Amino acid sequence: MTITRRRFIKTLGAASALSLGGTPFLALGANRQIVIIGGGIGGTTAARQIRLIDPTIDVTLIEPKQHYYTCFMSNEVLCGKRKLSSIRFDYTGLKALDINVIHDKATHITPNRQKITTKGGKTLSYDRCIIAPGIDFKWESIDGFDEKTARIFPHAWQAGQQTEILQKQLGSMPNGGTVIITPPSGPMRAPHAPYERASQIAHYLKQHKSRSKVLIFDAKIAFPQQALFFQAWEKLFGYGTHSSLIEWYGGPDYALIRLDTASHTIITVAGDRHTGDILNIIPAQQAGHIAATAGLTDTSGWCPVDLHTFESTQHKGIHIIGDACIANPMQKLGSAANSQAKACAAAVTSLLNGRAPGPAVFTDVAYSTMGEAYTFSTVGTYRLAKGSNSLTRVAGGSTPSDASATHLKREAAYAESWFNNLTKDTFG
Amino acid sequence: MKPDYHQYWQPTVFIIGLIFSTLSGNSSAATSDNSNIRLLAGGCNICHGPDGISSGPAIPSIAGLSGEYLRSTLEGFKSGEIPSTSMGRIVKAYNSDELQALAAHYSGRPFINARQPYNPKQAKRGEKLHEQYCEKCHARGGQSVDDDAGRLAGQWRPYLIWALKDFRSGQRIAGKKMQQRLDKLYIRKGKAGFSALLHYYASQKQ
Numbered sequence: 133m134t135i136t137r138r139r140f141i142k143t144l145g146a147a148s149a150l151s152l153g154g155t156p157f158l159a160l161g162a163n164r165q166i167v168i169i170g171g172g173i174g175g176t177t178a179a180r181q182i183r184l185i186d187p188t189i190d191v192t193l194i195e196p197k198q199h200y201y202t203c204f205m206s207n208e209v210l211c212g213k214r215k216l217s218s219i220r221f222d223y224t225g226l227k228a229l230d231i232n233v234i235h236d237k238a239t240h241i242t243p244n245r246q247k248i249t250t251k252g253g254k255t256l257s258y259d260r261c262i263i264a265p266g267i268d269f270k271w272e273s274i275d276g277f278d279e280k281t282a283r284i285f286p287h288a289w290q291a292g293q294q295t296e297i298l299q300k301q302l303g304s305m306p307n308g309g310t311v312i313i314t315p316p317s318g319p320m321r322a323p324h325a326p327y328e329r330a331s332q333i334a335h336y337l338k339q340h341k342s343r344s345k346v347l348i349f350d351a352k353i354a355f356p357q358q359a360l361f362f363q364a365w366e367k368l369f370g371y372g373t374h375s376s377l378i379e380w381y382g383g384p385d386y387a388l389i390r391l392d393t394a395s396h397t398i399i400t401v402a403g404d405r406h407t408g409d410i411l412n413i414i415p416a417q418q419a420g421h422i423a424a425t426a427g428l429t430d431t432s433g434w435c436p437v438d439l440h441t442f443e444s445t446q447h448k449g450i451h452i453i454g455d456a457c458i459a460n461p462m463q464k465l466g467s468a469a470n471s472q473a474k475a476c477a478a479a480v481t482s483l484l485n486g487r488a489p490g491p492a493v494f495t496d497v498a499y500s501t502m503g504e505a506y507t508f509s510t511v512g513t514y515r516l517a518k519g520s521n522s523l524t525r526v527a528g529g530s531t532p533s534d535a536s537a538t539h540l541k542r543e544a545a546y547a548e549s550w551f552n553n554l555t556k557d558t559f560g
Numbered sequence: 561m562k563p564d565y566h567q568y569w570q571p572t573v574f575i576i577g578l579i580f581s582t583l584s585g586n587s588s589a590a591t592s593d594n595s596n597i598r599l600l601a602g603g604c605n606i607c608h609g610p611d612g613i614s615s616g617p618a619i620p621s622i623a624g625l626s627g628e629y630l631r632s633t634l635e636g637f638k639s640g641e642i643p644s645t646s647m648g649r650i651v652k653a654y655n656s657d658e659l660q661a662l663a664a665h666y667s668g669r670p671f672i673n674a675r676q677p678y679n680p681k682q683a684k685r686g687e688k689l690h691e692q693y694c695e696k697c698h699a700r701g702g703q704s705v706d707d708d709a710g711r712l713a714g715q716w717r718p719y720l721i722w723a724l725k726d727f728r729s730g731q732r733i734a735g736k737k738m739q740q741r742l743d744k745l746y747i748r749k750g751k752a753g754f755s756a757l758l759h760y761y762a763s764q765k766q
Contacts, residue, residue, distance in 0.1 A: 185595065467606050474602035478595045490596040493653065495603030497646075511646050513603065513653030527653035531645065542618070543645050545718065546607070549619035553609040560610075 163190045164484050167248055167258040169238040169422060171195025171223060173202070174264030174454030174469035177558045181477035183229045189484060192232040192256060194248070198222060200559075201291035203322060204466045205551050207329045208501060210288075210299050211336035219291060225560025238263075241426040243447040260480045262442075263428070264454040264469065265420025266290070267321050270433070273416045276391040285391065285411040288329075289321060301410045302333065307341040312398060312408035314388045316416040317351035319434065321455050321464045324356040324510070326414060327380075328500040331361070334369045334377040335503040347408065348380040349400060351387035351416075356463075357500065357510055357530050364502040388413065419456035426450065434458045439521050441479035441489055442472060451476050459494075461525055462514055468496035470558055492516065494523065497554075499547035507544035508535070597665045600658055603650070604666070612666045616674055616716040624671025626705040630663035643731045673714025678762035686760025689753055693745045697738070702761050713764040720758050 166182055168175045171193055179193045200221050208214040223233045237251040241261065248256045269287065271278045277285065286301070288294040302311070311333055315326040330346045337344045355361070365371030365378050385402040392399065397407045418424070418433030428435045428444050435452040437444055439459060442451040453476045454469035462468045475492035482489045494514040501507045508531035514523040531543060601612075604622070608614050612623035622630065636642035637651045638659070654662065690702060694712070698704065702712030712720065726732035727742060734742065745753050 185598070470606055471602060475599060478599055482595060487595075490599050492599045493603060495606055495650070497606060509646050511650050513650055515653070527650060529649045539645055542722065545618035546645060549614065549616055550607045552615035553619060554606050556615045557605045557610045 163188060164259045165190050165192065165257060166260050166262065166480060167256050168193045168262045168264065169248065170264035170266060170420065170454070171197065171200055171233070172264055172266050172454060172469065173466040173558050174473045175262065176200070176223070176226065177470045177473035178262050178264065178453060178477045179226055179231050180229065180558070180560060181474050182481055183231055185477060186481045186485065189481065190232065192234060193223070193226060194234045194236055194238045194250060194256075195223070196235060196237040198235060199292070201295065202466060202555060203289070203291045203325070206288065206291040206295045207325065207332040209295050210302060210329065211332040216296055216299070221555060221559045223559075229560065238422055241422065241450065243426065243450060246449055258449070259484060260449055260451065262451045262453060262476060262480065263422060263426070263456070264452070264473070265422050265456050267417045267455050268419065268421045269415040270418055271415060273316070274388055274391055274413065276393060277413060277415065281391070281393060282413070284393065285413050287414050288412060289414050298410070298412060302336060305341065305344065305409050308343040309341065309409035310344065310407070311346045311410045311412065312406060313346065313348045313412045313414070314398060315348065315350045315352060315355070315414055317384070317387060318416050319464065320414070320417045322498070323463060324498050324500055327355055327361045329412070330378050331364065331500070331502045334365075337377055338369065344377070346378045347406065348378070348382075349386045349388060349398065349406060350380060350382035351384065353383045355382070357508065359533060360508050360530060361500070363533060364506060364508070368503050368506065423452060423456050428452055432458070439516055439523060441483065442476040451480060459523060462494060462496050462512065462523060463498065465496050465498055467498070467554060468494070470554060471495045497550060499543065499550060501544060501547060505537070505541040505544050507540060507547050509543050509547070597661055601662060601665055604662065611669045613672050614674070614716060617676065617718045618716065618722075620716055620719040621671060621674065622666045623669035624705065625667060625711050626708040627663045627667035628708040629705065629710055630666055631660055634659045634663060641733070643726060671711060671714065673765050674716045674762070675765065676717055676762050678717070678759045680763065682756045682759035683763035686756035686758065689745065689749065689757050690760055693741050694757070701764060703764070712761045715761060717758050717762040720761060724754055724758070
């Protein structure tokens with residue numbers, strides 16, 4: 133292995149920084165190490181941002197997959213508006229920044245020894261560890277449903293192969309068929325997205341299989357931007373009429389408890405049975421698996437953190453960002469993960485350089501596309517109140533219900549640009 | 561996970577490092593303390609792209625624009641004077657000092673021309689119209705941001721189409737001179753004139 137000029141300059145910077153600190157001999161050891169687990173939006177953004185803030189820190193990203201498929205815009209794949217390849221990203225942008233990307237699965241973290249072990253048998257040491265493990269499913273919450281069954285009854289709540297399965301099922305479903313979507317109770321990734329999905333599927337059915345229906349059996353009694361969704365469904369899909377393409381039933385009675393795979397039937401808490409050609413079963417969620425095995429989750433199944441740094445309140449030196457952490461009232465969204473990753477990257481580099489982390493401003497953005505030239509958005513900007521560990525939404529809001537057709541059309545175009553820019557900002 | 565060339569290099573690096581740190585007199589050469597503005601601007605980049613360079617096509621690049629243009633535009637979104645879809649909702653989170661800091665930050669970043677399709681024939685015609693109607697304030701073919709002119713050359717065309725529409729409809733208020741020039745151009749050349757103009761700006765790649 134030859135030393136690159138870049139690496140040399142980098143090392144030089146580290147040595148000079150440390151030599152002034154009065155502990156020059158420490159500089160003779162290795163560079164400071166940040167290891168990031170998870171190559172989704174949060175982990176990838178964190179890796180990039182740390183490199184941009186302080187090139188003297190070694191950054192390693194552990195991610196088993198070669199590609200990442202964004203969940204945002206994956207509903208547009210279902211209706212055929214986008215190709216699956218348009219939501220696929222890889223790690224060449226990170227590698228170009230001299231970030232060490234290891235395609236392996238992190239299996240264990242030992243917080244008191246600051247070590248990570250991988251499935252491939254590697255052991256990595258870190259000064260700070262950031263985990264962005266995304267979500268895991270509570271398979272046990274639905275009797276008869278598991279990871280294997282999900283290949284036939286896709287959740288499509290992690291994009292990629294699951295998206296493709298659902299898209300293919302829609303393509304081969306006969307006209308007059310029924311699509312059932314079952315949103316879960318509890319905190320979840322992209323809480324507005326089941327309803328955007330229903331809209332995108334209805335948009336597809338309206339054009340190609342207009343005698344079909346989308347039925348939503350929802351464990352929740354209400355959902356985000358409900359009024360805007362209902363308004364769009366009324367305008368576009370006849371919602372509320374006998375011939376509506378979408379029907380929504382929500383409340384604890386409608387929660388799914390059992391799946392009968394043989395008859396394509398869901399059974400709700402109330403004991404009702406509903407049969408569909410396609411069952412899009414979205415199970416209840418919790419923080420990605422490694423968070424629980426490393427002892428970073430609380431009884432809610434999510435990770436409590438100090439929101440100034442995203443450091444775990446349960447284990448020092450480990451930071452959790454993205455869907456897995458508790459950062460209410462921010463939503464579990466790609467944009468939120470990107471925003472948290474930036475704050476975390478700044479905090480972690482500050483801590484390693486002996487400085488106090490600066491005050492962060494957080495942003496999340498969700499677009500919901502209903503059909504052609506009909507998109508609405510919800511944005512939020514959040515700050516930490518001084519001396520507290522809670523976020524306050526200081527600005528934001530949704531598209532107004534009286535928005536003009538021009539407004540909705542522009543939001544549709546902005547959604548496309550937002551996708552381009554968010555992914556560029558994340559993957560490089 | 562790391563090659564152990566450190567063993568060879570670190571002593572040398574350490575000595576050079578000492579010289580380097582003595583010369584520079586500042587240990588944070590590699591970690592210049594721009595972290596606060598970075599934290600403030602992080603949210604902007606989610607929609608406007610890294611360092612304010614938009615991958616487009618509907619959201620504009622905001623790097624390299626005039627600081628005062630950016631500041632007054634942000635304030636305009638905040639007050640509602642400039643129409644928007646989401647900007648008005650987002651920008652309320654920032655006080656005037658922060659908007660000023662954000663404007664200065666993006667103003668100091670380099671603008672990069674958008675790579676986008678254009679019609680060469682229209683662009684040629686647009687160049688002449690630009691000379692005649694716009695060059696006086698939007699100098700150097702619309703590249704200049706002097707005197708707080710908005711950047712036209714190399715900006716995303718779909719964004720400029722809508723900005724122009726808003727100026728024409730009166731939803732966004734242009735300065736008196738700009739309004740007169742837009743009116744004159746419209747009376748003489750119609751919509752085709754505007755279209756040609758925007759193809760000219762899209763054609764500028766340098």
